[in-house]
Amino acid sequence: MARRHAKHEEEEHENHERWLISYADMITLLMVLFVVMFAISNVDQKKFAALSEGLAAGFGAPRYIVSDGGQAVIDGKGAMIDPVQVSVIAPPVPVPPAQGETALEQASPADAAEAQQAVGDAQAELASLDEIAAEAREALATEGLESRADFRVTEDGLVVVLFADDVFFTSASAELQPTGARVVDALAPVLADSGRPVDAEGHANHLPVRSTSAYPSNWELSAARAASVVRRLIEVDGLDGSRLTAAGYSDTRPLVPPSDPTSIEVNRRVDLLVRSTARPEVRALLPQLAEARRTAAG
Incomplete structure (x- = not known):
């Protein structure tokens, strides 16, 4: 009797491609994530x-x-x-009704109101700084010192530029000369009445200090000159020291490049910065408004 052959059952093979399903799900989720991120970030x-x-x-x-x-x-x-760089913001002017709705x-009403408020606040801040500058000019003129300072408005506030030639400091020295002391004393009441923080910033020209100088470099010399002005304002003129700071910048912030024939005298100076206390978006408009006014004045 013939022996029956045992039924042969093939072993079930494991599916090695199941990872494709998980991979496809992951790619789909990533695509959805990127689409959502793009949608919420689009301006x-x-x-x-x-x-x-x-x-x-x-x-x-x-x-x-x-x-x-x-x-x-x-x-x-x-x-x-052609593209142009806009550097001047002119004062607001009325738009004729014939031009229609602007x-x-x-x-957005909120955006428009915020922008208009910033411009209005900047104009008010500029007017306040102008008033301080006018009082400072008058004080210097009374003493016959009107040519000893210059004024400009920056994003930080009103800068009173005191050219530190031999009238203020002798070469490689931080000791205030008599005329320089008179200039500081004339400005002191105006600075006190403003109620604003004041920074004395010392600057030097590009020439290195002499080897016989008491200061190793222009950094120490410029800082010492700024400190001399602050000390005069506190000890002689009675200003509150908590409102004053002194800093030296050596030759890193020149008014004119070293190649300019006047650089030796112009860049050797002390600046008195009457700080603006306005919020940043308002202060950012100050230089442009000041330049627009200067251009309009011719």
Whole structure:
């Protein structure tokens, strides 16, 4: 009798491609994540362009729109022009009703109100700094010292530039000369009445100090000159020392480049910075408003 053959059952093979399912799920989730991140980070370009155009119209400046995908600039009439750098913000001027509703009015009311508030605060802060400068000029003129200082407005506030030639300090010295002391004394009441913090900033020209000098470098010399001015304001003129600071910048912040024939005298100076206490977005507008006013005055 023939022996039956045992039934042969093949072993079930393990599926080695199951990882593809998990991999596909992971790729799908990553794609969804990137789409969501892009969606929430995309800036509303139309609202931003409308606000920028409205602010430009309110300041009396021509309206320019940067086209997408390049650096070309299109004016309000659709003509291509070369890119320009805007460095001056003119004072606000009324927009004639015939021009219709401006883009600023179409922008978010909160954004438009915030921008207008910043401009208004900057104009008020500039007027306050101008008043301090006018009082300082008058005080110097009374003493016949009006030519001994210059005034300019920066983002930090009002800078009173005291040219530190031999009238203020002798060469390689930080001791205030009599005329320099008179200038500081004339300015002291104005600085006290302002109620603002005041920084004395010492600067030097590019020439190294002499080997016989008491100061190893222009860093020590510029800092010592600033400290001499602060000490005079406190000990002689009675200003509150908690409102004053002194710092030296050596030759790192020149008014004119070393190649300028006047650099030796002009860059050797002490600046008195009457600080602006406005918020940063307001202070950022101060130099532009001051330049626009200077340009308008001719």
